[in-house]
Amino acid sequence: MDKAGIVYKTVSEIRGPLLVVEGVRGAKYNELVEVRLPDGREMIGSVLDTHEDKAIVQVFGRTEGLELNASVRLTGEVVKIPLSNDLIGRVFSGSFEPLDNLPPPVGDEEREVFFSVINPAAREPPSEFIQTGISVIDGMNSLVRGQKLPFFSEAGLPHNVIAAQVARQATIPGKEEDFAIVFVAMGIKHEEFAYFRKEFEETGALNRAVMILNLAEDPVIERIIAPRIGLTIAEYLAFEHDMHILVILTDMTNYAEALRSISVAREEVPARKGYPGYLYTDLATIYERAGKVKGKKGSVTLMPILTMPGGDMTHPVPDLTGYITEGQLILDRELNARGIYPPINPLPSLSRLMKDGIGVEKVGDEIIVKTREDHPDVANQLYMAYAEGVKARGLARIIGEIGLSERERLYLKFADKFERKFINQGVYENRSIEQTLEIAWELLAELPEEDLIRIKESNIRKYHPKYRSKQSLS
């Protein structure tokens, strides 16, 4: 079949994933390019830098076997994909080739993959609590619709198990709504993907999911485009078909490494650890696509997973991610070693949008119940008490438990119980927010009442087990 556009056979240089194409008259920036090798292999690419007479193209394919004799066709279009709700249930490669033996999708419309920005004035601030059934998330780092909340993990920790549990259990209490999952794998192992696939299959989520797969053995540069394809689909389903989309991106560290390899091939001045200075901006163009839009029902909620090289939170990828996302859930090696699941350490974890999604809110005379009125206070108090307990544990390591004061010992006990009863739960245990808060109160009731200074008096009177048993007696 003949395709439109001009074909060039003038590749003069191959540098990693970059092709320098000479004699090109006016390639567009970000233009979609098709590359055909003499052996018949085809791949796509996009224009990264365009001069009067040459263009630099990044190819989203395997770089082995690239040769100067390749034909490069400029399509005249920026990179777009066809969209329709038939995409749900399908599986694609990182460059949008079908992997499920079905024909390539036909769309109701086409959208650009690279540039999509929600007007800040059009954004609806996220405020709907999503119950994940996981106490340490719901109780202390609540997720809300339209939020972007990443997992910061390390190799060997169960981030995939937790992500799958969230995907399985996430509901809005008391609501049945149209939802779907967009799953984007970037450089993850077969085994990890098999786990997600099994989980999704068993719960029936698979036919509510769109999968974009770039596994560890797949071309590295595809990772640049894979998350953007996933997010373009998510935006379309959310804002054209009123669906609630949970997007799982794993693993963002692999994405950033792909970006770095292009930057290195272009000989750019690096900022930190070889990563380009625009890493922040580039990550923002991915993460910021989460959100809600005024006047539209749907939402895009984003759960990126990244592994911190060497567990270092100041590494550029987790660091810059943390500056963009609305909080982070941090997996902790120590908790994991103690057999606590999920090993999410609440102290360095944070959900910035939590305050808008929990408790009750008064708007004029109307009272909007989101979770329960004591939820914000209880969360704050748990933080404070657990921090005290962790401090006491550190101290006990130096001077022994015997050297601790009465108060310190009390908090140490609290921290142990808190980890075993509140954080720890089963992989298939789905706790309601009420159950989560009940467990919290049971633990807090063991502290002196005057220590509960982060909780409003009225809430103590209403929810503290001590007063509740009195009330029920009288």
Place this chain on the structure above:
Amino acid sequence: MQEAGRIIRVNGPLILARNVPRARIGDVVHLGNEKLIGEIVRIKEDIVAIQCYEDTSGLKPREPVINTNEPLVAELGPGLLGQIFDGLEFSEIKLHEVYGPFIKRGVKIEKLDRKKKWEFVPKVKVGDEVTSGDVLGIVQETPLIEHRILVPIPLETYKPIEGKIKEIYEGKFNITETIAVIETKEGKTLNISMLQKWPVRIPRPYKARLKLEEPLITGQRVIDTFFPIAKGGTAAIPGGFGTGKTVTLQQLAKWSDADIIIYIGCGERGNEMADVIDKFPKLRDPRTGRLLIERSVFIANVSNLPVYARESSIYLGVTIGEYFRDQGYSVAIMADSTSRWAEALRDISGRLEEIPAERGFPAYLAERIAEFYERAGRVVTYGKDNRVGSLTIMGAVSPPGGDFSEPVTSITLRFVETLWALDKELAFKRHFPAIDWLMSLSKYHAALRKYWERIDPDFAALREKAISLLEEASKIEQIARIVGEKSLPEDQRLVLLASEIIREGFLVQNAFHPVDTFCPPEKQARMLRAIMEFYNLTYPLVEKGVPVEMIRGLKVSFTVPGRESEEELSLIMLLERMKEWSDVGKIDELRVKMKEAIRKLAEEYGL
């Protein structure tokens, strides 16, 4: 056909073009068939480098470049307040109405609304002698703010003019209609409309700079009491992610007692910006009772918008700030975050292949940051009535990895007078605002002394004592971490107890608590006094052998606001909770009960 240059290279947001007519640094150009907006940043022979303020996807070599021969200007006039602008001053509210929820490239709308009519009330008569800066008349733009229309400084010369009013009108006009005609001394006739323009990169001139002497009251105790900022001053707020920079800046935007607030979201989160935009229209100023939106301007240039627009958003915000300052208002600017702007500078410098200084940042980074903060100040404006206006700048800094030695943080600290250093450890404990009292500083204490003395003559002494207690406590804590609190001498344990009360009862402030979110200066002084009295009264007891545990266990019978009757309650708990009481009189009542309880304890020990 219009004379045009040609694009020769598109490298992301950086464009190279040849033969752009009459190219000058800073000229705004229109790029390509979509007329994307860019600014000339370098010139070498017949080639110019242009930074483009929009997404350049689809742009290609050989497309035309048209020079507007104008610098990047801010449009100034009625219609600014309550608006949400992008970095180029296009209204995002309007863009949403016209083009839907996603940003499109190449779309053009008017910056300020040309259609809306404003009621113009003249303040001069025909024949009056006027100079630049004189008030020609006023427009009540919002119930809170009277927008003063000034005799402009012409852009051709940047020099003030003198002249005589030839015509002056009264009634409803849009911003482009003539409201006055001035005949200058040189005999030129100038038609004046309410719409005025000013190049964003050039500071607006004033008659003289003044000493700073009035605090910017923010209602945030750790700031007002310990690390205050003066009206016209500068402050930086650096902190790693999750330390609460944005919430702190939003608190300042909500509660600062400036007349005008300009909030610049520069390269930050869209959802948080949406939250600000959503909340402000509902919030009321505790002093005037009016809606905060009536005095606010927002610039929302979020992180996934084109990088270079971060630079224009910073300059745009400052220019709008100076414009209101020149009307005689106190203006406060919050910029979140200046690091993102610095990254935009690094990006362009890298693409231009300039030799980088530290961590890839250009060598001129320090100059740019200094210029920005230098636009703050308290001034006598142009105009015969010698109005006084001020511009306060507060900038967030986002150090990578929370490392304060990185270039943007370390440079910023050289040019600001107040530092609010945010600490991760405090944030982990949910101690907010997570302002670290050991690292933070303010150079305005002396200048603001008089103000606080009027509220409490001992204020400075109490504050200094409190800070020294906190410092001592942190040293003792280091020892306690090794030997355990139990093994400490009693007087040191009292210091720890007092510092705990200062931290929990004074420094921690809940932004989401209806009363605690804003703490008036009088209440701050009263609370500080109560806490320091506690320490001063108990210290002699401990010295004479009363155990700290007895002091920790002190009870007073007290009626907590909101309850009907007196109860036996822990004194420590009440001291830590008084911040939640709106009735300041209750604090004094507690002080009386506290003295009583401590006296009784002393008696029990025969003292």
